[in-house]
Amino acid sequence: MSAPPALVCRGLVKRYGDVVAVNGLDLDVRRGECFGLLGPNGAGKTTTVEILEGLCSPDGGEVEVLGERWVGDGLALRARLGIQLQETRFPEKLQVAEVIALFRSFYPRGLEPEEALRRVSLQEKARAHVRTLSGGQKQRLSLACAIVGDPEVLFLDEPSTGLDPASRREIWEIVEDLKARGRTILLTTHYMEEAARLCDRVAIVDRGRVLSLGTPAALVASLGAEHVVEVEVDGELAEEELRALPAVEGVRVAGRTVRLTVRDVARALPPLLALCAERGAAPRRLATHHASLEDVFMALAGRRLEGAGEEAA
Ligand SMILES: Nc1ncnc2c1ncn2[C@@H]1O[C@H](COP(=O)(O)OP(=O)(O)OP(=O)(O)O)[C@@H](O)[C@H]1O
Ligand SMILES: [Mg+2]
Structure with missing residues (x-):
């Protein structure tokens, strides 16, 4: 045994x-x-x-x-x-x-x-x-x-x-x-x-x-895509519109920060920037990286934490 x-x-x-x-x-x-x-x-x-x-x-x-x-x-x-x-x-x-x-x-x-x-x-x-x-x-x-x-x-x-x-x-x-x-x-x-x-x-x-x-x-791998695009915008973007962008697998919007999990950065970025321009939400900061455990953590536990922060504010 x-x-x-x-x-x-x-x-x-x-x-x-x-x-x-x-x-x-x-x-x-x-x-x-x-x-x-x-x-x-x-x-x-x-x-x-x-x-x-x-x-x-x-x-x-x-x-x-x-x-x-x-x-x-x-x-x-x-x-x-x-x-x-x-x-x-x-x-x-x-x-x-x-x-x-x-x-x-x-x-x-x-x-x-x-x-x-x-x-x-x-x-x-x-x-x-x-x-x-x-x-x-x-x-x-x-x-x-x-x-x-x-x-x-x-x-x-x-x-x-x-x-x-x-x-x-x-x-x-x-x-x-x-x-x-x-x-x-x-x-x-x-x-x-x-x-x-x-x-x-x-x-x-x-x-x-x-x-x-x-x-x-x-x-x-459970995130379903390899890359993460993070963009801070001066304005608001609707979650549904972001979700409809090409190569996007996941979307999280927390205040002015948008975090997208994407399969292909090159395909996702131009339409994302076009959407920002259309909605008058100028991108202030944009970064991309390979998806990591931290992204899994934020996807699972982050939503609750940000919610708690808003309640406390
Ligand atoms: N001795 C205690 N008396 C009362 N509440 C407690 C006690 N120990 C833990 N708690 C509560 O239980 C919950 C879990 O606490 P715990 O210490 O297990 O969290 P943790 O995941 O280790 O957190 P951290 O990452 O901050 O170390 C918290 O809400 C904490 O306030
Ligand atoms: Mg502890």
Whole structure:
């Protein structure tokens, strides 16, 4: 019999008062897979991850981690997991080496603490106090703590948020190295480039539900066209008229910004500019790019976000 999936969520529900943080979420993460959870702020990503980590219990539905449910203290299961929370506070007066030794002591086996620090390029800070670390260095320390037990499953909740571009790439290399070692990784991120590079599959979630799931390439292909044309106009264009333009597959109008998904830029542009001229909506800024995961994200979650922005205004 094949091994059970690394992570399973079935009909997961979590409420905080009137807020439904997770609303019937289903998910399977295979062993050895790097799986990405993407979604706008408040979508329920951290809540879902924390339920899987056994840190909070659901109001409905079930989770399985490495084929097991969370029962009792779950210590044996915990020893097989590495966790990087979205925000970690370490005791300010401890030295980096003491923090990593402390986390190593929680696990029956794992890396040498120095090796964990080396992997996140913090070996030179071993004697530094936590309070003297920069934000990015603290972030890397929390990643070192997550990998020091050499976990089978690693949970990374926004591991590269707030990092400079070089440090972000370092985190990517660490994740790629863990993937090469066959570890399973559940990652949340707001960087679409990061998800496209690291994740075998991603789920785009909003309001506690999965909106779309697949490989990054399959999600981009689901847009139905390869290119995106974005134009900011001084005036208004009707969605129906834009939709009727040649080679156009998708249309989104948000205020003065029009975003078209098109099969062929050369065919779509001249009639688009002609329409702008006809309607007296002068194009202020025009850009085209290859469709990416970010376009999928905006197509699925963007409409709701822009709607929310208008309500708040
Ligand atoms: N402890 C809590 N008490 C009350 N509400 C909570 C609590 N934790 C989360 N929520 C609410 O649940 C919803 C989902 O929050 P969650 O932290 O899971 O979102 P997220 O997808 O991780 O967002 P972000 O991208 O901002 O990290 C939000 O509306 C949030 O306000
Ligand atoms: Mg979160």
